[in-house]
Amino acid sequence: MKTRARPVSESILAHNKELDLTIENLPIGVTLFAPDGKVLFTNMQGALYLGYSSSKDLLRKKDLDSMRSRLFEKYIIKNEAGDLFTADESPVARAIQEKKFHEYTAHFHDRKTGKESWAIARANPVLDTAGELIMVVYSLTDISEQKILQERNDSFMSVASHEINTPVTTIKALVQILQKQLEGGADPMLRDYLTRMGHQIEQLQKLVRDLLDVSKIRAGKFEIERKTFTFEALAKEVIKNCQVISPKHKIILRSKHGTKIDGDRNNLGRVFINLIVNAIKYSSQSNKIIITITHTNREVRVGVQDFGIGISKSNQEKIFQRFFQVGNTSGKTFSGLGIGLYISERIVLEHGGRLWIKSAVGKGSTFFFSLPLQKTMRKKV
Amino acid sequence: MKRKAIKYISGRKKVLVIDDNAGILFIMQEALQLKDYEVEVSEIYRGVAAIEKSAPDMIYLDISFSGHDGREVARELKGDLRTKHIPIIILTAYPNAQELMYEAQADAYLAKPFELERLWDITAKYSAWVPLV
Numbered sequence: 119m120k121t122r123a124r125p126v127s128e129s130i131l132a133h134n135k136e137l138d139l140t141i142e143n144l145p146i147g148v149t150l151f152a153p154d155g156k157v158l159f160t161n162m163q164g165a166l167y168l169g170y171s172s173s174k175d176l177l178r179k180k181d182l183d184s185m186r187s188r189l190f191e192k193y194i195i196k197n198e199a200g201d202l203f204t205a206d207e208s209p210v211a212r213a214i215q216e217k218k219f220h221e222y223t224a225h226f227h228d229r230k231t232g233k234e235s236w237a238i239a240r241a242n243p244v245l246d247t248a249g250e251l252i253m254v255v256y257s258l259t260d261i262s263e264q265k266i267l268q269e270r271n272d273s274f275m276s277v278a279s280h281e282i283n284t285p286v287t288t289i290k291a292l293v294q295i296l297q298k299q300l301e302g303g304a305d306p307m308l309r310d311y312l313t314r315m316g317h318q319i320e321q322l323q324k325l326v327r328d329l330l331d332v333s334k335i336r337a338g339k340f341e342i343e344r345k346t347f348t349f350e351a352l353a354k355e356v357i358k359n360c361q362v363i364s365p366k367h368k369i370i371l372r373s374k375h376g377t378k379i380d381g382d383r384n385n386l387g388r389v390f391i392n393l394i395v396n397a398i399k400y401s402s403q404s405n406k407i408i409i410t411i412t413h414t415n416r417e418v419r420v421g422v423q424d425f426g427i428g429i430s431k432s433n434q435e436k437i438f439q440r441f442f443q444v445g446n447t448s449g450k451t452f453s454g455l456g457i458g459l460y461i462s463e464r465i466v467l468e469h470g471g472r473l474w475i476k477s478a479v480g481k482g483s484t485f486f487f488s489l490p491l492q493k494t495m496r497k498k499v
Numbered sequence: 500m501k502r503k504a505i506k507y508i509s510g511r512k513k514v515l516v517i518d519d520n521a522g523i524l525f526i527m528q529e530a531l532q533l534k535d536y537e538v539e540v541s542e543i544y545r546g547v548a549a550i551e552k553s554a555p556d557m558i559y560l561d562i563s564f565s566g567h568d569g570r571e572v573a574r575e576l577k578g579d580l581r582t583k584h585i586p587i588i589i590l591t592a593y594p595n596a597q598e599l600m601y602e603a604q605a606d607a608y609l610a611k612p613f614e615l616e617r618l619w620d621i622t623a624k625y626s627a628w629v630p631l632v
């Protein structure tokens with residue numbers, strides 16, 4: 119039996135209805151704004167978030183200003199740092215004005231019910247071929263669950279590090295007290311054992327600190343201190359310490375200047391150590407590592423070069439990700455948690471610098487980082 | 500004030516350590532005695548009157564011990580005329596030691612784990628500390 123084909127117009131209408139239903143029921147709030155701020159469309163979630171009982175209710179208002187005042191009547195809205203958002207910080211208004219994508223993460227406190235929630239508000243301008251604004255697609259994604267998990271994770275990391283650090287404090291102090299009492303005294307084997315114990319305790323401390331920092335970075339709470347110090351002195355100090363880890367690799371420093379840097383000496387030392395330890399770890403067949411410090415008028419640039427296994431192009435994009443590690447050709451991975459570069463990059467970025475890599479498989483890698491020099495520092499260089 | 504000044508010239512400095520971890524109390528006692536301090540350790544806080552009677556030159560105070568919040572203890576001691584002159588050093592393994600010190604209105608902090616040299620430096624500085632007001 120033959121069935122009659124549906125007319126095209128009927129088919130389009132049916133598809134449109136399906137599409138409308140899908141968008142209406144999305145768990146993300148979607149609202150479309152015309153360039154003059156009038157509301158063109160909204161779905162159910164969009165309306166609920168903006169304080170209306172249904173999408174029809176919102177569409178009756180039809181303009182951005184009345185929606186914004188309604189939003190701020192319903193909620194106290196803060197950013198991730200806990201500062202209040204004001205109505206003129208609307209991502210939609212900015213997207214219309216600047217024709218650029220804007221995104222805010224915001225905390226909503228419902229004034230009436232007291233309900234707390236987190237959302238990402240994104241305003242995406244849609245332009246025609248001439249670059250004129252057609253509309254702004256505004257979306258609100260609820261990330262409350264993610265935030266709760268993140269807070270739980272942060273609090274767990276804080277408690278866990280506290281619990282690990284308490285026994286570490288006791289062991290570390292006991293080792294140091296013994297070292298003090300044996301100073302210049304008899305048994306060299308005993309002293310050697312204590313030195314080794316001391317190094318292992320430092321490793322444990324470093325691990326705990328790194329894991330805590332990962333948690334801080336993810337929560338947007340990682341901060342650096344700023345003090346002026348001589349960059350090359352730090353480099354020499356770190357190289358001296360790293361040389362002990364691998365006497366086989368000769369670590370060569372090429373630098374002509376005494377550059378003053380305004381930054382976090384301890385954390386920049388960690389960046390140096392991470393890069394040198396990586397260079398040692400991934401170049402077991404070679405015997406040298408070259409560190410070059412150069413500068414322009416605006417920045418100081420450091421290169422840490424090894425002659426090891428190198429990193430493929432595809433892996434070069436991944437190495438700054440958390441927990442990523444490069445394996446060798448047989449797929450074997452190396453020891454470590456894979457968080458050193460992730461933390462190092464954050465430290466450099468916090469200083470207003472950048473971290474990047476040049477590498478070829480089988481030939482070795484050079485990791486670079488640059489740090490901007492302050493105006494007052496530039497003259498001294 | 501006068502009594503303290505005399506003590507500064509003549510006697511051994513007395514350090515009080517309040518922490519509920521026996522291992523920490525042990526190493527604090529051992530490490531400070533190596534530098535000839537008189538050390539009193541306690542797992543609990545017995546109140547302002549007890550501290551006044553003990554008359555330490557400085558106090559190392561854990562941030563959470565035996566059901567106490569070290570910040571509240573520090574604020575109580577700093578808010579009382581009998582004990583406000585005693586330097587309080589927050590001793591903590593929590594990662595936000597500096598923030599905790601400010602909240603406690605304490606004078607300094609020592610983050611666990613620490614180097615003995617740092618412990619000795621802080622102790623030397625604060626046990627000899629004579630408040631200006």
